[in-house]
Amino acid sequence: EVQVLASGGGLVQPGGSLRLSCAASGFTFSSNDMSWVRQAPGKGLEWVSSITTSGDSTYYADSVKGRFTISRDNSKNTLFLQMNSLRAEDTAVYHCAKNWDAWGQGTTVTVSS
Amino acid sequence: QSVLTQPPSASGTPGQRVTISCSGSNSNIGSHTVNWFQQLPGTAPKLLIYRNNQRPSGVPDRFSGSKSGTSASLAVSGLQSDDEADYYCATWDGSLNGHVFGTGTKVTVL
Numbered sequence: 001e002v003q004v005l006a007s008g009g010g011l012v013q014p015g016g017s018l019r020l021s022c023a024a025s026g027f028t029f030s031s032n033d034m035s036w037v038r039q040a041p042g043k044g045l046e047w048v049s050s051i052t053t054s055g056d057s058t059y060y061a062d063s064v065k066g067r068f069t070i071s072r073d074n075s076k077n078t079l080f081l082q083m084n085s086l087r088a089e090d091t092a093v094y095h096c097a098k099n100w101d102a103w104g105q106g107t108t109v110t111v112s113s
Numbered sequence: 114q115s116v117l118t119q120p121p122s123a124s125g126t127p128g129q130r131v132t133i134s135c136s137g138s139n140s141n142i143g144s145h146t147v148n149w150f151q152q153l154p155g156t157a158p159k160l161l162i163y164r165n166n167q168r169p170s171g172v173p174d175r176f177s178g179s180k181s182g183t184s185a186s187l188a189v190s191g192l193q194s195d196d197e198a199d200y201y202c203a204t205w206d207g208s209l210n211g212h213v214f215g216t217g218t219k220v221t222v223l
Contacts, residue, residue, distance in 0.1 A: 097158075
């Protein structure tokens with residue numbers, strides 16, 4: 001069964017950092033592009049970042065460019081999102097997605113003092 | 114502010130057909146294929162339609178997608194109570210060099 005499970009969310013102060021992980025199983029992780037998508041409370045879906053199979057190419061939404069870094073470890077079937085300089089508007093549920101056809105339940109990030 | 118515009122809501126009675134539009138521009142829908150996602154209350158999004166009109170395995174043929182120019186549409190025929198959900202279109206935007214999601218449409222079964 002294909003599974004992607006995000007973790008690492010929590011409460012962090014403005015300006016702080018957090019590292020999200022996404023553990024993948026049930027498919028060939030290294031053959032799939034991966035993405036992070038977030039959803040603020042009561043709001044719609046917002047694409048955050050994507051990474052190609054080898055990690056050679058990465059893409060970011062303007063709202064997180066320069067603050068967030070996406071990466072992957074194909075030997076451990078794991079996707080990461082390093083989030084720095086966090087702002088209140090980054091508060092959301094963060095989902096990881098495999099090539100758009102499999103999504104995890106998400107992990108909640110709350111940025112507040 | 115999303116570059117893909119959807120109506121905020123749509124509704125129908127059981128058995129009816131509902132259509133959701135997704136309006137974009139030449140840099141996104143006009144140049145790239147469209148995916149549609151269904152998000153049931155309290156759950157993760159699920160891929161419903163990919164490459165404009167293809168259904169993943171397990172998605173009923175009551176769901177269909179189409180694209181024309183800079184717009185795309187999702188049709189749900191034979192509406193069921195289980196179809197109550199939020200629906201999002203998405204595609205790549207060449208000008209933004211990133212993926213974009215639509216504003217989302219909440220479907221209500223009356």
